[in-house]
Amino acid sequence: MASFFDLLWSESSLFSRILKASVQCRSLFVAQQLHSIMITGGRSRFKFWSNHLINAYAKLGVLNFAFNLFDRMPQRNVMSYNILLGGYIQNGELGAAVEVFNEMGERNSATWNAIITGLIKFEDNEEGLRLFLKMHACGFLPDAYTLGSILRGCAGLKDLNRGKQAHGYAIRSGLEFDLIVGSSLANMYMRSGCLREGGNVIQLLPVHNVVACNTLIAGLVQNGCPVGALDQYNIMKMAGFRPDKITFVSVISSCSELVTLGQGQKIHAEAIKAGAMSVAGVISSLVSMYSRCGCLDYAATVFWEKEGVQEDLVLWTAMIAAYGLHGRGQEAIELFERMELQGLQANDVTFLSLLYSCSHCGLRDKGLEFFDLMLHKYGLQPQVKHHTCIVDLLGRAGRLEEAEAFIQSMPVKPDVVIWKTLLSACKIHKNADMAERICEEILKIDPQDSASYVLLANTQASAKRWLDVSEVRKTMRERMVKKEPGISWFEKKNQVHSFATGDQSHPQSEEIELYLKKLTDELKLHGYVPDTGVVLQDMDTEEKEFSLAHHSEKLALAYALMNTPDGVAIRIMKNLRVCDDCHVVIKYISIVRNREIIVRDATRFHHFKNGHCSCRDYW
């Protein structure tokens, strides 16, 4: 009767099958047993056995074992090298992979594909594409593997030109309708901003799978069509595809964009049922969605009560950003310090979130300290947005000249936002002269920026320079600059009710009007005095009060108060910043109606309770 060993040697596929099983079971022990059997059976000199073992060791993450075996092989073929090369790439050791690649005397298509894929996977897209040209020059034609990788590289670089050339290759080689090549093509187009072309490529594929669906959903979110992404999510489910972790990441982020809490909660439940809650990306998306929908508590619960999730930089950054967005600077800082203790290496987004947190709370010294830490300890190059936080902190503290000098001396080109940040500080400190100078800088970059004209006029109004105010208004009329309308919205039972300033189109408009009038009178009894200084028009006081009373957030809030039971917290969203008067009014309402009111404006959240706001009037 043949022994187990005889069987093993005669049936080479048995050896490779057991090895494959050892990889699937993550059993290094079984792989090592097979290794000893190979040595004692005198099979070490045959490439077949060693190659399979090197592969198994690499997949089990023990690269030193793989390399030792490779090193001792008396004969190696291209496949031996390829396996080692692939092993290094799978384990994130790109440098070692490049070394193996450079050493190889003979290379085949798989060698080239492996190294190109590795480079692109680790975001050295340019080098990956350069090697592709070299591969081509060496006489190797691109196959489906090559195209999948180089299209990913083009997508990473948002390089439509080279992406289209790769599309040409795909058509010529008949791979255009291959599921993987097609998905990569669609992704390349959509990452480069060509949503329609990407969608067409997906539509034309003869069969679809979850990845093709995800490509389309992600493309829609990335190109500013969150509603389309949600539609596509429903279509995908109706077609019988089961959403996976990546589907959830994209589709939850589209709920963040839309600020639709109800929809987001529904998808959260679906993610739980699908068993996707141990994936860091899904948790990051949920944290961001809940915090952007005004539910910091839910965001914190999802973050702190996660189970079986690997610690992840993006996830911690999402939670730091959530605290910052809600004005909880101290918690953001503490979380950052805990993150450092975990050994996670902060990136530029982490620092941006941290600096925003400081700037939203006026934590000036801490902000400056973190800016320094980013630069000197972490060696990260701050971008305009990081500098903007510093300008905000200096400007609000009244150090206007210092903030201006900071902009002039920074190594990156100033943008409209950084100048506008300084302009806002000018308004707070009523420095109309500097405001004029700064506004000129802004209008050089964008002459149609309505918010800057309004800020300048507001600054002049606060300095009581009425002639200058009317001059700005005249310029706006001449240049046909339209003020961006204020819009606020409130979600009730998954339905969004939106209100523009002065809007009378809502079906309950008349009732809202009456309710607001009564409410305002009530507030006046409690000491509220309308702050007509924020109204720019040349009107009399009564007209100004009327205009003030119809700001979009007041209309939305009145509607919400009328349509929700007593004691229920109200969440209002607004596209612009909340004005001073509305901020005061909402504080009074939180007392008079005994309600918790959460308002998200263009930059942050305000939590109003018992006459106080979480921003402590610093926004």
Place this chain on the structure above:
DNA sequence: TTAGGGTTAG
């Protein structure tokens, strides 16, 4: 032995 899709800021 080699291939495609995602998340954090504004």
